Amino acid sequence: MSFLTGFYALLFYTATVLFVVGIGYKIRQYATTPAPLKIPTTPAPITTSGVVVRMAREVVLFESLFRSNRWIWVFGWMFHVALALVLVRHVRYFQDPVWELIVLAQPFGKYAGFAMIAGLGGLWARRIFVERIRYITNPSDHLILALLVAIGVSGLGMKYVAHTDIVALKSFMLGLMTFSFKPLPTDGFLLIHLLLVAVLMIIFPISKLLHAPGVFFSPTRNQADNPREKRHVAPWAAELDK
Amino acid sequence: MADFQTPQMKEFPIIPDLQNDATSHLSPFIAKPNHNEDIGFPGELVDNWEEKAIDKMGDLLGKYRSLRVYLDSCVKCGACTDKCHYFQGTYDPKNMPVARQDLLRSVYRRYFTFAGKFFAKLGMPGIVGAREMNREVLDEWYSYFHQCSQCRRCSVFCPYGIDTAEISMAAREIMDSIGHGQKYCNEILGKLQKIGNNLGLPEKALKATLAEFEEEIEDETGVEVRIPIDEQGADVLLITPSADFFAEPHIDGLMGYAKVFHAAGVKWTLSTYASEAANFSMFIGSYSNMKVVAERIRKAAIDLGVKRIIVGECGHAWRVAYSFWNTTAGIGSGADENDVYAQQLQKQLDHSYPIPQHICEFTNDLIEKGELNLDKSRNDHRVVTFHDSCNVARGSRMGTTPGGQFDIPREVIKACCNNYVDMEPETIREKTYCCGGGGGLLTDDLMEIRVKGALPRMEALKSVVDEHKVTNLAAICAICKAQFAKVLPYYGFPMDMITSTHQLVKDAIILPGEGEGNDDDQEENED
Numbered sequence: 001m002s003f004l005t006g007f008y009a010l011l012f013y014t015a016t017v018l019f020v021v022g023i024g025y026k027i028r029q030y031a032t033t034p035a036p037l038k039i040p041t042t043p044a045p046i047t048t049s050g051v052v053v054r055m056a057r058e059v060v061l062f063e064s065l066f067r068s069n070r071w072i073w074v075f076g077w078m079f080h081v082a083l084a085l086v087l088v089r090h091v092r093y094f095q096d097p098v099w100e101l102i103v104l105a106q107p108f109g110k111y112a113g114f115a116m117i118a119g120l121g122g123l124w125a126r127r128i129f130v131e132r133i134r135y136i137t138n139p140s141d142h143l144i145l146a147l148l149v150a151i152g153v154s155g156l157g158m159k160y161v162a163h164t165d166i167v168a169l170k171s172f173m174l175g176l177m178t179f180s181f182k183p184l185p186t187d188g189f190l191l192i193h194l195l196l197v198a199v200l201m202i203i204f205p206i207s208k209l210l211h212a213p214g215v216f217f218s219p220t221r222n223q224a225d226n227p228r229e230k231r232h233v234a235p236w237a238a239e240l241d242k
Numbered sequence: 243m244a245d246f247q248t249p250q251m252k253e254f255p256i257i258p259d260l261q262n263d264a265t266s267h268l269s270p271f272i273a274k275p276n277h278n279e280d281i282g283f284p285g286e287l288v289d290n291w292e293e294k295a296i297d298k299m300g301d302l303l304g305k306y307r308s309l310r311v312y313l314d315s316c317v318k319c320g321a322c323t324d325k326c327h328y329f330q331g332t333y334d335p336k337n338m339p340v341a342r343q344d345l346l347r348s349v350y351r352r353y354f355t356f357a358g359k360f361f362a363k364l365g366m367p368g369i370v371g372a373r374e375m376n377r378e379v380l381d382e383w384y385s386y387f388h389q390c391s392q393c394r395r396c397s398v399f400c401p402y403g404i405d406t407a408e409i410s411m412a413a414r415e416i417m418d419s420i421g422h423g424q425k426y427c428n429e430i431l432g433k434l435q436k437i438g439n440n441l442g443l444p445e446k447a448l449k450a451t452l453a454e455f456e457e458e459i460e461d462e463t464g465v466e467v468r469i470p471i472d473e474q475g476a477d478v479l480l481i482t483p484s485a486d487f488f489a490e491p492h493i494d495g496l497m498g499y500a501k502v503f504h505a506a507g508v509k510w511t512l513s514t515y516a517s518e519a520a521n522f523s524m525f526i527g528s529y530s531n532m533k534v535v536a537e538r539i540r541k542a543a544i545d546l547g548v549k550r551i552i553v554g555e556c557g558h559a560w561r562v563a564y565s566f567w568n569t570t571a572g573i574g575s576g577a578d579e580n581d582v583y584a585q586q587l588q589k590q591l592d593h594s595y596p597i598p599q600h601i602c603e604f605t606n607d608l609i610e611k612g613e614l615n616l617d618k619s620r621n622d623h624r625v626v627t628f629h630d631s632c633n634v635a636r637g638s639r640m641g642t643t644p645g646g647q648f649d650i651p652r653e654v655i656k657a658c659c660n661n662y663v664d665m666e667p668e669t670i671r672e673k674t675y676c677c678g679g680g681g682g683l684l685t686d687d688l689m690e691i692r693v694k695g696a697l698p699r700m701e702a703l704k705s706v707v708d709e710h711k712v713t714n715l716a717a718i719c720a721i722c723k724a725q726f727a728k729v730l731p732y733y734g735f736p737m738d739m740i741t742s743t744h745q746l747v748k749d750a751i752i753l754p755g756e757g758e759g760n761d762d763d764q765e766e767n768e769d
Contacts, residue, residue: 026314033307036529038565039405041397041636043644043672050644058401068321068399076319076401126320131260133320135335136344138371140357141318206356211402214315219308220394220403225639227565228596230576231584236305237569240533241583 005184008194009176015198022205023213030217034234044225051224058221071126079119085112086155093166093173110159117152120145144207151196157189164190246690248732249331249697251704257324264334265694269385270687273423280432281531284421291420292375296353298419299412303354308408313350315402316340322396322404327675328389331694336386339396339406345382346413348373380422387413388424389691391681392525392558393632398672410681411527418526426685427522431531438538439484439518448514451487455497465753467504469496469512472546476511478503479543481519481563481598482554483720492723495555495742501751502605502744505614510552516542519559520720524566525682532562536571540587543573549592552599555742557631557719558680563598564638573598602651602718603640605747609657615752618660624714625661626746627706628652629699629726630674631719645671651718651743658750663710669702677717679725692725693732700733707735714741 001009045051057063062080065073089109092098124145127137158164165185175182184190203209216222233241275285288294303310322339324330329337336342351358351372358372373379392407417423433442443451452469459467470476480503486496503510516538523531543551551573553563568574572584575593579585591597608614628651640646648671656662669675678695706712715730717723717740726740 030307030311033303033310034305035307036305037569039308039408039637041394041403041405041672042639042647044639046639046644058403062401064399064403065319065321065401068325068401072319072321123319130320132257132323132335132338133318135260136318136320136323136338136340138318138369140370143369203357208315208317211315211317214311215402217307217311218315218403219311220397220405225644227568228574228598231568231572231574231578231581233569233581234305237529237533240530241572241581 001181002183004186004191005172005181008172008184008191009181011195011198012176015201019201019204026205026210027213030213034236035219035223036234036237038223038225038227038232039219040223040225041220042225044223046225048224051222055216055222059215072123075119075122075126077119078115079123082112082116082119085109086116093170094177096170096174113152113156113159117149117156120149120152124149140207144203144209147196147200151193151200154189154193154196158187158193162187162189246693249694251697251701251733253701253705258333260335261333262335265328265332265337265389265691266334266382266385268389268688268691269381270388270683270685271425272384273425273428277425277428277432278418278421278423281428281435281528283418283423283428286421288421291380291422294420295375295380295416296349298416299350300354302412302415303350306408306412308405309412312343312402312404312408313347313354316343316347316404319401321399321401322406325396325399326406327393327395327678327698328391328691328695331678331697332389332691336382337389339400339404342386342390343404343406343409344371345379345386346409347371349375349379380417383413383417384422387417388683388688389695391632391676391678391683391695393676393680394636395632395673395676398636407681411524413527414525415527418528423526424682426687427526427682431522431526431535434518434520434522434535435538438513438515440520440522441484441488443484443487443517445514448487448517452512455493455500459497459500463753463756464758465504465756467500467753469500470510471512472514473509473511475547476509477548478508478510478550478552479516479539479546479548480510480512480552480554480601481516481539481559482512482601483519483556483559484517485720485724486554487517489720489724490727491738491740491742491745492555492720494745494748496744498742498744498746498748498751499554499601501748501753502601502608502614505751505753506608511546511548513542513546515545519553519556519563521559521562522682524558524562529570532566533570536562536567536573539567540571540573544587544590547590549590550595550599551591551597552601552604554601555718555720555723555744557633557721559720560600560718561633561637564600567598600640600650601744602654605744606641606650606654609654614657615754616658616747616750617752618658618750620750621659621746622661624659624741624746625663625710625712626655626659626714626716626741627663627665627703627710627712628655628670628743629665629677629715629717629722630670631717631722632674632676632680634718635672635674648672651716655716655743655746658746663706663712665702665706669698675699675702677719677722677725678729680719680721684721684725689728693729696725696729696733700729700735703735704733713739714746715739716741716743716746718743
């Protein structure tokens with residue numbers, strides 16, 4: 001096994017563990033922290049199924065963002081949908097044979113990378129040119145955008161500029177999953193791409209990317225509006241009744 | 243007295259250039275030691291307050307999922323940046339919801355996140371927006387978390403539902419816990435817990451006032467309408483903001499409720515022990531204080547043996563009553579069988595009615611059943627618009643369907659008036675603008691922020707005044723009414739434009755027996 005193959009294998013194992021454990025830890029923390037008061041932003045659904053619909057509209061369509069700022073919505077939604085397509089397309093590198101659904105997504109996924117970068121570009125431009133958004137931007141906000149753009153560009157690079165040996169890459173990835181190591185191709189774009197993806201996975205649980213699990217735990221969005229009908233008491237608050 | 247300029251009203255709202263620190267000089271009076279101590283906080287800024295503030299933050303992070311999730315989830319997308327009425331009126335960037343939250347979030351990141359601790363060790367906490375807890379931060383917190391009326395408009399627009407009210411409540415609770423409280427809220431809470439209402443109105447004064455109102459109604463209508471207090475065995479306990487007992491235009495609303503109860507033939511009562519609907523504990527984020535205040539109402543209900551509880555016109559009070567009374571004091575339905583605490587009250591209450599019920603729900607039910615005799619033409623001299631109060635609009639409900647809190651008050655008004663118009667759709671219902679005085683800001687020491695924060699509402703009002711000759715701005719919140727009475731003149735409107743919603747009911751309602759004695763004023767039907 002070459003040094004490079006060993007290094008990337010180790011990097012991906014580490015990144016995966018940090019990603020899974022980190023996100024798992026945060027999800028557990030959100031789930032176990034009590035929500036002592038009913039605080040849905042009204043008008044809110046009064047049933048659990050209504051909450052599921054509200055949350056789905058929020059997560060799939062970015063409904064609140066649509067109402068607040070059309071430009072942020074256009075770029076933000078474009079980026080996220082494209083990212084989802086790209087991720088779906090990438091599943092093909094981790095399975096053999098490839099699922100039918102993933103095959104179907106392939107033609108869309110191929111071009112989604114451009115939409116992703118366009119969306120990120122729009123969001124980044126707002127950070128630079130809109131005074132209010134510049135004011136609230138930290139260096140880390142630029143860094144994450146830079147990271148995502150670099151991942152996108154390097155990914156497109158190996159598709160449209162310098163082709164990577166995709167068969168060898170797939171065998172490396174499948175090997176990682178079964179602990180039977182196969183050599184990693186040594187293309188520049190690929191090495192940069194994989195390195196940055198690993199970095200993204202590592203910083204995910206310690207950065208603002210936590211909005212991904214966080215949105216599902218937001219009490220203003222995930223609570224049913226039924227406080228008159230049901231008594232809602234958190235464990236620490238119930239102690240005060242005694 | 244105040245040295246500031248009332249902002250210019252514009253026809254179309256624009257987002258102005260930022261003016262750094264435009265309102266950094268604005269902070270309310272600090273609570274005196276006894277104000278803090280009366281409600282369970284240290285009197286003055288404690289030793290080691292930096293450390294204790296961080297400890298308290300950790301405590302709250304473990305108790306409130308909202309705080310935990312909201313501090314982690316913000317991506318600084320900017321969707322909220324132009325949504326706050328205080329930003330729109332002051333141009334101070336720290337009044338943008340995300341920037342206001344970041345005053346707290348930066349400290350959270352420094353002490354409770356890996357990224358913050360890591361970059362602080364490298365000497366570059368600023369990369370991830372982390373800051374040390376120090377005096378400068380505390381002063382910023384004190385200024386800007388008291389320039390937030392916790393109206394939750396930003397939470398409507400945030401893609402993650404991040405609610406600045408939750409952050410601002412946490413910040414105020416942390417400041418209270420280290421002895422750095424706000425005078426207005428804490429003094430009032432002390433009075434309430436000692437005397438029963440925010441104003442410190444003693445029993446005798448209260449009863450004398452109510453007797454005056456009874457006389458006034460009788461003079462006007464010839465009908466004897468009672469405003470009962472502390473009456474054992476009444477069916478309904480009315481909990482209303484104490485401003486309804488003395489302030490304009492609030493008192494007209496109170497007389498309106500009395501007429502409605504009278505016309506409906508419902509036995510009702512007020513309570514001297516719980517003569518206040520407002521619960522300022524919410525503003526300072528204090529769960530324990532909120533519970534203590536809610537328990538006064540629970541006790542009054544049990545002692546008086548009532549079957550129903552109805553809440554008068556007050557915005558945050560209705561949010562607390564609707565959303566939090568059941569949680570904090572079991573005033574509601576659906577307690578577990580082994581929930582002894584809540585069962586005691588819930589067994590006594592009549593669950594065929596909503597508990598608690600808003601006075602607008604009560605009046606609207608009667609209107610729908612045709613049980614009120616309303617003469618709309620009595621309000622023909624008015625063209626009315628309705629101000630959705632923020633805590634009602636975004637934190638509560640009325641009726642049985644989502645959004646009932648928007649429709650029911652409008653139905654009540656329309657049943658009493660021929661001339662009704664709504665303001666711009668972007669400024670009403672869940673997108674309503676706060677009056678500018680909510681959240682514990684209704685104090686003279688914050689007049690500048692109150693006037694500036696009222697700008698968006700005033701602009702929307704001006705547009706319907708110009709286009710539809712609106713004469714009256716009806717509201718269902720004691721704070722809105724007090725705030726507008728003070729602020730309307732700054733924008734060139736008459737202060738008496740602001741109207742209690744139940745004043746419109748009061749003026750339209752024809753009481754049973756009203757007018758019958760007109761030929762003979764001194765008729766002697768005394769039973």
